[in-house]
Amino acid sequence: MSLHHGKPLCVSSIFRPGLYDGQVAIVTGGATGIGKGITKELLFLGCTVVIASRKADRLADGAEEIRNWLQNTGRQASLHVLQCNVRKEDEVKNLISTTVRMFGKLDFLVNNGGGQFLSSTADIRLKGWNAVVETNLTGTFLLCREAYNQWMKDHGGVIVNMAMDMWKGYPFMGHSGAARAGVVNLTKTLGVEWAQSNVRVNAVAPGSSIASPTAAANYGNANIFDAAAVNIPLKRTGTVEEVSSAVCFLLSPGAAFITGETIRIDGGQSFYITPNFRLSEDSKPSDVYRWQSQFDSDHPTGTKSKL
Numbered sequence: 001m002s003l004h005h006g007k008p009l010c011v012s013s014i015f016r017p018g019l020y021d022g023q024v025a026i027v028t029g030g031a032t033g034i035g036k037g038i039t040k041e042l043l044f045l046g047c048t049v050v051i052a053s054r055k056a057d058r059l060a061d062g063a064e065e066i067r068n069w070l071q072n073t074g075r076q077a078s079l080h081v082l083q084c085n086v087r088k089e090d091e092v093k094n095l096i097s098t099t100v101r102m103f104g105k106l107d108f109l110v111n112n113g114g115g116q117f118l119s120s121t122a123d124i125r126l127k128g129w130n131a132v133v134e135t136n137l138t139g140t141f142l143l144c145r146e147a148y149n150q151w152m153k154d155h156g157g158v159i160v161n162m163a164m165d166m167w168k169g170y171p172f173m174g175h176s177g178a179a180r181a182g183v184v185n186l187t188k189t190l191g192v193e194w195a196q197s198n199v200r201v202n203a204v205a206p207g208s209s210i211a212s213p214t215a216a217a218n219y220g221n222a223n224i225f226d227a228a229a230v231n232i233p234l235k236r237t238g239t240v241e242e243v244s245s246a247v248c249f250l251l252s253p254g255a256a257f258i259t260g261e262t263i264r265i266d267g268g269q270s271f272y273i274t275p276n277f278r279l280s281e282d283s284k285p286s287d288v289y290r291w292q293s294q295f296d297s298d299h300p301t302g303t304k305s306k307l
């Protein structure tokens with residue numbers, strides 16, 4: 001349901017029905033939150049979708065909900081489930097090869113699966129750092145590499161990666177900020193390297209503001225996203241549909257001349273105040289560095305200072 005000039009409209013995508021008829025996509029993390037929104041929209045548009053993540057129960061529950069939802073729109077779902085931990089190279093290889101074997105092709109890869117935990121960087125243990133970097137950066141690399149080598153290199157395709165609002169660093173999520181900055185850079189590199197194979201590689205960077213039950217549960221606080229709205233110029237949090245429509249656009253022929261790009265989906269948040277953390281009120285001004293000069297008192301602006 002969305003609003004159009006204040007009136008509710010029952011629509012399930014801004015894109016034309018059948019846009020992705022006959023196409024095959026993998027969406028990692030496709031059973032929950034943003035990934036579930038992307039999966040629904042791709043299915044609604046006619047795509048065959050394989051959702052993949054670590055937890056079999058999550059995949060089963062998500063798939064059932066998605067199938068029921070699609071049935072209510074009057075469409076048949078070509079939805080499939082494969083377990084895969086993107087941190088494990090053999091499981092990633094298997095995800096891609098099984099998909100290609102089952103459906104004869106792989107048109108789209110959406111590297112949505114990922115996440116992190118909140119911690120001051122000083123307190124992150126190496127295991128935790130590695131878990132987050134392997135999930136978000138290494139996992140994205142492995143999936144891109146396998147999708148390319150096993151199918152897209154010879155047949156073309158489109159990849160969309162997942163970044164975040166890490167443009168000015170990400171206090172208290174330093175591991176993920178660093179990993180996602182790596183994803184943005186990798187996206188540029190692959191956009192150039194794989195252009196010769198007609199493979200486009202782009203990314204989306206949602207603000208810290210896309211609420212879903214699973215995303216909030218990861219932080220043990222159902223309302224964690226509510227506080228974000230005050231720092232967002234558009235004065236509200238975002239929706240999974242608003243991420244999904246950007247992903248579906250990047251996958252579409254409408255984005256045929258876009259590669260290596262990362263689109264911010266954050267209501268202007270990253271151009272305004274960063275981020276949801278503030279220094280404590282009693283933090284002191286830092287030490288000052290200044291040249292010593294006999295002219296300082298004559299020329300307070302320092303224009304005639306010398307070493």
Ligand SMILES: CCCCCCC/C=C/C(=O)SCCNC(=O)CCNC(=O)[C@H](O)C(C)(C)COP(=O)(O)OP(=O)(O)OC[C@H]1O[C@@H](n2cnc3c(N)ncnc32)[C@H](O)[C@@H]1OP(=O)(O)O
Pocket residue numbers: 114115116117118119125127128129131132135164207208209214215216218219224225227228276
């Ligand atoms: C106003 C604030 C807004 C905040 C949110 C803003 C934006 C939101 C962005 C989002 O991305 S929402 C999506 C949220 N969903 C997820 O993050 C889901 C996926 N995440 C995870 O699965 C985990 O966070 C993980 C760490 C990436 C992987 O966990 P897993 O259990 O598979 O890892 P392990 O190999 O078992 O252990 C990892 C290691 O990591 C450390 N660690 C894990 N959790 C915590 C924690 N909560 N606090 C501190 N440290 C943690 C720890 O060292 C673990 O090892 P051990 O020491 O336990 O042995």
Ligand SMILES: NC(=O)C1=CN([C@@H]2O[C@H](COP(=O)(O)OP(=O)(O)OC[C@H]3O[C@@H](n4cnc5c(N)ncnc54)[C@H](OP(=O)(O)O)[C@@H]3O)[C@@H](O)[C@H]2O)C=CC1
Pocket residue numbers: 028029030031032033034035052053054055056058059084085086087112113114115116135139162163164165205206207208209210211212214215218
């Ligand atoms: N919500 C937000 O505001 C923002 C979200 N993002 C990113 O968007 C993506 C989706 O997040 P969101 O939907 O909000 O949160 P969710 O917690 O609902 O989604 C995370 C998904 O990633 C999957 N996942 C996590 N680790 C792995 C792994 N090692 N291998 C395979 N799948 C994995 C999870 O499934 P399972 O547990 O079954 O493995 C889950 O489906 C994530 O990358 C997130 O970090 C970025 C910026 C902001």
